[in-house]
Amino acid sequence: MLKKLCCIVLCIALSAQAADLAPQPQHQRAIRVSTALLGHYHYKPTPVDDQLSAAIFERYLKSLDGDKYYFVQADIDQLNGYRTRLDDAINDEDLQPAFAIFNLYTRRVEERFVYARELLKTGGFRFDQNERFAFDRDKASWAPSEDALRQVWQLRVKNDWLRLKLAGKADSEIATMLDKRYEQSIRRVKRLKSDDAFQAFMNAYTMAIEPHTSYLGPRASADFDISMRLSLFGIGAVLQERDDYTVIREVTPGGPAALSGQLKAGDRIVAVAQGEGPFVDVVGSRLDETVALIRGPADSVVRLDILPGDAGPDARHRQISLVRKKVDLAQQAAKKSILDVSDGNDLRRIGVITLPTFYSDFEGERQGDRNARSATRDVERLLGELGKEKVDGVVLDLRHNGGGSLKEAIALTGLFIDTGPVVMERNAQGRVFVDGDSNPGTAWDGPLGVLIDGESASASEIFAAAIQDYGRGIVIGEQSYGKGTVQTVLNLDQAVGDDKANLGELRLTIAQFFRVNGGTTQLRGVQPDIAFPATSDPTLTGEASNDNALPWTRIRAAAYDRVADLGDIIPQLQARHAAWAANDPDFKKLAEVATELQRLRQLKSLSLNETERRRETEAQEKRFAGIARVDDGLLDSERDPEREKADEKAADKVKDIRLRGAAHIVADEVNLLRENARPAVQQRASQAALSH
CATH class of the missing domain: 2.30.42.10 (PDZ domain)
Structure with missing residues (x-):
């Protein structure tokens, strides 16, 4: 009783100031059914207790103020009364504590940007001192006082000003631009609604259980459906x-x-x-x-x-x-192109298929629409077109592909193998299921390369791992993200049997997937056969960056037969690639850029001395010329749409160094296979593993 009373008193104290947002009846209903579904179906069932409450509290604060720009230590001391009481709020369907925290956050955001605008009025910033702006504040302590946080904001505003100054803007223009930017930030926070507060809290709750479990409000749910059916x-x-x-x-x-x-x-x-x-x-x-x-x-x-x-x-x-x-949304669908690769007297035509996501129109398929969008059908069509255009090999570009439909990943693998298992899933009860391709035949049986990077995740990793385990192709690029979990999306309106409830959807982890060799991509990702200079750090941006990610593990391998054995030519491909990369000026520059990015990732602050900062900026512009856009100090919303479109077109014309490197590797694969009179696919895969 005392525990709940303290919670109520704290809630009233916070709400009395200016609690504009309040929970709605549908929010209470949504959290009730979500808690029940999480308890029954999640791969990692977690009791809603004080331990989870503390995790939710920390994640909620991080989602609202991860860089510690808004709250001060006194705010955190005041909010600490909720640390072990959010479990009661969830179980009792009392969302007032969550909204009280959110309302305090919105007030603090408005106060900080009001102060930032006041700083602009005083002007007179000096950039000849040895000050530094700490832009990485994730591990920083909460500011001990209002004065201490104002000092942080002074440096932040000076950094915003200096960025625009280095981009060639005049002082009067800078003052106007930043004032408008900060005013827009205030307007955005004033336009936040109860649904925004609820979604923020719900995601703190779900992601405290496991990183890939999340809540989608009605509008976010509609956007997700659009992204899948394109x-x-x-x-x-x-x-x-x-x-x-x-x-x-x-x-x-x-x-x-x-x-x-x-x-x-x-x-x-x-x-x-x-x-x-x-x-x-x-x-x-x-x-x-x-x-x-x-x-x-x-x-x-x-x-x-x-x-x-x-x-x-x-x-x-x-x-x-x-x-x-x-x-x-054709720009998000699979596309093809052809790269001509010359090596001495040889000219190889390498087909490229870029797949941004594993999309599928689930609703269209349920209704029997034969023209419903499908990543696999689109890629199959493109492979047929490339075959008619007499390409020698194919690169499937999965960079920046964060996944999508598991069914599509399995079906897509089936375009390159005859039949056989593709992935194994283990559910919360420990039961293992084998999913595979049972459709005989292939859409492409020639030389194949799969290009991945640190953003290739989930379905992308399932496909790349299967191609690697079967020996069907060469995996090229950087270590992938490392997401080895399976999610399903549950419509909460359907769960309560009320189509008009407007409760949103719950995306929850229901299984962990494993490669056919028994390993998982969880945490470790897919390691490329031929690695490119890494421009990302898996410990900072991959699955390993999540503090509550599921561990790596292994189960018994599936029964499958490799369709080819490229192990003996991979060392030769690596040697040929190393020789080509050492003599290609663009690829050499890529390696230099990767080294520079590793150095920059270690930085936690920027100089506010104009001379020093200008020297650093000019040096980086030279290193990144032709690879990354020069910093203009603007936000995306501040750029002229026509200019932005022109810049994007210019960037498209810039040579894609990694893609060109992958095409060279596949061309080398073509040459080595022909020199040894070997086909890319040597034998039929076993179907024995398809029995569950």
Whole structure:
């Protein structure tokens, strides 16, 4: 009783100041059903007790103020009363403590940015002293006082100013830009809603159990569904928030907006109307709210009030009507290209398939839509086209591919092996299931390379590991992320049998997956057969960076037969690649950049001495020339959409050094296999392991 009373008193003390946000009835319902599902189905069932409460508390604070810019030690001392009481809040469906913490956070954010704007008014920053800005504050202590935190903010504002100064901005322009930036930060925090607070707390709760368990509110759930099926019903435009406006960042080719010819990058949406209904003013609205108004059912009409991008705020508006259609997000689908690789008198044509994610239109498949989006079907089609174009080998580019559908990863592997197991799953009860390809035949049986990096995760790792274990191809690049867990998404509305409950979805870990050789990719990832200079650090950005990640382990291997044995030619490929890399100026530069990035990762602060900082910046620009964009001191939302689009096109033209290196390796694989009169696939895989 005393425990709950202390919690209530603390909650009232915090809420009495300015608790604008409060939990809603659907939040209590959502946390009730989520707790039940986590307890019954999670791979790592965890009791909701004081120990979990402390973990939730720490993760919640980190999600809100990980760099310790907003709270001071006195705030933390005040909030510490919740450290072992959040379990009671969850079990009692009393979300007031979570909202009290969030409301204090929003007040502190507003106070800090108000102070930052005041600093701009005083001006007169000096950059001839030996001050340093500590940008990595994850391990820092909470500021002991308001004065101490103000000193931190003084250095932060000076750093923002210096970045723009080094990019060539005048002082008056810098003051205006930063004042607008800080004002926007205040506006954003004022626009936060109860759903935002609930989602932040729910993710602190779920991720305290395990890193890949999360809660998706109704709007986030809709965005996830769109990302998986690569389509939506809308106007076909990419939007961004800029100042108080929703701005057209780019128009999607083939979409309603592009076909109408009435919208262009930079145009500002002032208001949105449904059909013949009244316009709703969206100036100052959140981006997700404007997007929700623009999306809608197929063949319905949406009207937009547009302020042209090249016009002033008082210019004449124009109103346009667009009919919503199904828009394919083609830029996120698989794509192909061909690279010609010359080596002496030999010219090899290497096909490249870039796969950004393992997408699948689950709903379309359930409804029997034969044209539903599928990563495997798209790649199979592209392989057929590359075959007709007489390529000698193929590189499957899985860089930055964070995963997606497990089913697609298995099916995609089946395009390169005849039949056989692809992955094993162990559930919470310890039972092991073998999932594999049972469709005879392949879509490509020639030389194959799989290009991965530190962001290749989950389904990408399943595919790359299977190709490696079968000896089917060469894995190239950097160590992958190291995510060896399987998630499922549960619709909470369906769980309670109420389609209108609007509770969102729960993404929870239900199993751990294993390679067919018995090992797991968890923590260790997939190690490439031929490694490129590493530009990422798995301990900082991979699975190993999570303090509560599941451990690496091993189970008994599946019964499978390698379809080829490339072990004897890998040393030769490594030697040929080393010789090529040593003589290729671009690849040599890549190695230098990787070394420089390792050095920069060790830095925790930046000089605020203009002379020293300018010298460091100019040196880095020379090292990164042609590989990374020069720092212009701007946020993404501050860049001109047309200029941003032009920069992206220019970046696309920059030679992709890693891809070119992978193509050379596959060309060498082609040559070595032909020299030894060996096929890329030597034998049929065993089907014995497909029995569970």
